Amino acid sequence: MNPLLLIAIFVVASLLGYKIIKEVPSLLHTPLMSGTNAISGVTILGSLVSTAAAAATGSRLLGFIAIVMASINLVGGFVVTDRMLKMFKQ
Numbered sequence: 001m002n003p004l005l006l007i008a009i010f011v012v013a014s015l016l017g018y019k020i021i022k023e024v025p026s027l028l029h030t031p032l033m034s035g036t037n038a039i040s041g042v043t044i045l046g047s048l049v050s051t052a053a054a055a056a057t058g059s060r061l062l063g064f065i066a067i068v069m070a071s072i073n074l075v076g077g078f079v080v081t082d083r084m085l086k087m088f089k090q
Contacts, residue, residue: 037074037077037081041074043066044070047067048067050063
């Protein structure tokens with residue numbers, strides 16, 4: 001696939017994601033973050049599979065970085081969700 005096309009898709013997806021998240025009321029951010037944690041789990045699985053299938057060392061390194069960053073996102077999301085839920089306990 002053409003690298004310029006991939007960059008254009010990334011830019012459009014980033015702008016669209018920013019526009020959508022900006023319109024979400026602050027009360028809905030925590031439930032959305034909980035749902036996003038499930039997506040991060042799928043991202044970890046995808047990065048594990050693609051890293052295992054990578055042939056070049058550079059691709060494996062990028063896959064490892066993707067695994068680490070998705071893991072940080074997943075754990076951080078659960079920590080924030082847990083803190084928010086503790087605020088509602090009596």
